[in-house]
Ligand SMILES: NC(=O)c1ccc[n+]([C@@H]2O[C@H](COP(=O)([O-])OP(=O)(O)OC[C@H]3O[C@@H](n4cnc5c(N)ncnc54)[C@H](O)[C@@H]3O)[C@@H](O)[C@H]2O)c1
């Protein structure tokens with residue numbers, strides 16, 4: 001027998017900058033041009049964002065003398081699938097996009113996840129720039145490098161890790177969001193407060209009004225802190241071996257609720273219910289103080305988010321759904337639970353705590 005070893009210990013610098021400010025859409029093409037990142041650009045977006053910002057961005061790319069095409073698909077989670085991915089790829093192939101191209105993901109999390117996944121596999125991987133235009137995308141989906149599409153068997157099941165080359169967050173684009181979309185992002189920001197930053201949590205308690213009046217300074221501040229927290233967590237644990245699990249607070253129960261509602265309950269609403277329920281479990285386990293759970297439910301309610309389980313949902317269904325989740329391990333339900341506002345509990349060096357079904361039943 002002959003044996004040949006292929007040594008592949010690749011250490012690669014995948015660091016990138018997140019820029020937050022006003023009028024960044026206008027700067028973006030010129031900065032990209034100067035960087036020499038690529039020679040041909042595909043702005044991938046959805047129908048809503050195309051009308052609001054896509055056309056103007058395309059014109060700016062053209063003014064900068066960059067060869068650019070815009071590829072838009074109908075807005076909505078329903079389009080985040082393999083078929084849409086193939087359509088985008090086919091358009092790029094028809095227009096002879098090669099390895100010297102880059103993707104610009106302009107839109108919310110649906111666009112970011114899909115365009116990022118296209119970039120991850122197009123000619124085995126090309127760079128992409130995240131240009132998030134929803135609060136969810138700014139504080140969550142555009143950072144961390146997780147890209148994916150949904151399948152009939154579940155959400156985000158097919159995807160890749162692919163870090164963006166840079167992230168441009170233009171806060172002016174957030175002014176056209178409706179309140180419901182602000183709430184969706186706010187649910188994740190509240191989560192960041194609980195898992196990592198008591199100061200952010202208090203800030204939100206005192207400034208909910210200015211969030212909902214779209215005050216740019218307030219939005220910038222919570223986005224910046226959200227990015228710092230997610231960035232730091234991902235930096236320390238890109239592949240979710242331990243620390244990154246804390247980002248799942250509220251999501252273990254939340255995902256089950258979202259799923260069982262047939263996605264009628266939005267992700268933000270579901271994780272709000274999930275945070276309240278998981279918080280209750282933490283209190284019942286003696287890990288967390290009841291009064292802090294009270295602060296959390298008051299903040300969620302103040303943000304217009306629900307904190308109790310819908311009547312029609314059955315506990316056994318919730319538990320069964322949680323067991324099927326890709327985050328459960330060997331049939332045991334793992335949760336991350338707070339110890340205090342700003343810090344999560346650890347046991348045996350792990351943030352993932354095995355939680356008894358009986359505790360879940362009681363809390364739910
Ligand atoms: N990759 C990750 O780590 C990660 C993290 C969180 C969420 N996600 C994914 O993100 C998606 C949800 O993101 P989302 O809430 O941004 O959804 P979305 O992309 O569907 O955007 C919500 C709606 O807002 C519209 N919109 C976008 N920007 C707008 C603007 N500036 N003004 C007015 N309307 C605008 C969109 O057209 C859409 O109709 C889900 O698919 C979820 O799985 C991914």
Ligand SMILES: [Zn+2]
Nearest residue numbers: 188251267271
């Ligand atoms: Zn989430």
